[in-house]
Amino acid sequence: MSAGEPEQAVFAALADPTRRALLRSIASGEACTPTELAALLPVSRQAVSKHLALLERAQLVDAERSGREVRFRATPAPLGDAIGWMTAVGAQWDDRLAALGRAVARGHGDAGPA
Amino acid sequence: MDVTREITLPLEPEAAWDAVVDLERWLTEDGALLLEPGAEGELTLRDGETRRATVQDVRPGELLSFWWHAPDALATLVEVRLVGIDDGTRVVVVESGYAGAPVCHADVLAGPGWGPALLRLRGAGELVPA
Numbered sequence: 001m002s003a004g005e006p007e008q009a010v011f012a013a014l015a016d017p018t019r020r021a022l023l024r025s026i027a028s029g030e031a032c033t034p035t036e037l038a039a040l041l042p043v044s045r046q047a048v049s050k051h052l053a054l055l056e057r058a059q060l061v062d063a064e065r066s067g068r069e070v071r072f073r074a075t076p077a078p079l080g081d082a083i084g085w086m087t088a089v090g091a092q093w094d095d096r097l098a099a100l101g102r103a104v105a106r107g108h109g110d111a112g113p114a
Numbered sequence: 115m116d117v118t119r120e121i122t123l124p125l126e127p128e129a130a131w132d133a134v135v136d137l138e139r140w141l142t143e144d145g146a147l148l149l150e151p152g153a154e155g156e157l158t159l160r161d162g163e164t165r166r167a168t169v170q171d172v173r174p175g176e177l178l179s180f181w182w183h184a185p186d187a188l189a190t191l192v193e194v195r196l197v198g199i200d201d202g203t204r205v206v207v208v209e210s211g212y213a214g215a216p217v218c219h220a221d222v223l224a225g226p227g228w229g230p231a232l233l234r235l236r237g238a239g240e241l242v243p244a
Contacts, residue, residue, distance in 0.1 A: 096141050
């Protein structure tokens, strides 16, 4: 199983600790506007906006614009997909390592099927 | 971003290494890798998927690593590490690099890895109705 585009976007978005911190703050309800978020984290408001754009592109947050205010909320569905994908990759390695264990149990000289 | 899985084999690291590098006995249906950095190979896995692989590092008894990718997908790094323990050898597989290796590696070094971070985030996300 290899990562499709949506998973890649989610992984790329979450590869940065600032973006993870932003998402956590938004999801927990601590803050939801770029100004509030910039006050919470040691980064400029401009940097916050850049990071939020990336999170929005990965569909991890949703922006609601009302007048001059932009409020963000977390939309966790793509996170679930990414976790599902990682779980599947892990399950594949479980199967492969189990096959390695069986091959070793059969003994080194024997390359026959299980 | 990484996925880590492991198994303990009742073998000394040297014997475990021989088993691990014999890919056709556990990983591939068809295809093997020459054990030298830069060697390339076309692998057909046991579930029928295919990967183009490039060997990165070979340290007998310790580490085999290679980059691989499915057709039209980004490459990930697979590291198979062997660690001798009292009653055998622990074989640890880490597949990483989904979001670009450099960032990923820094992150792996800095924390307990990606799985837990993702799960925590998801937990937080569920507090807010989508």
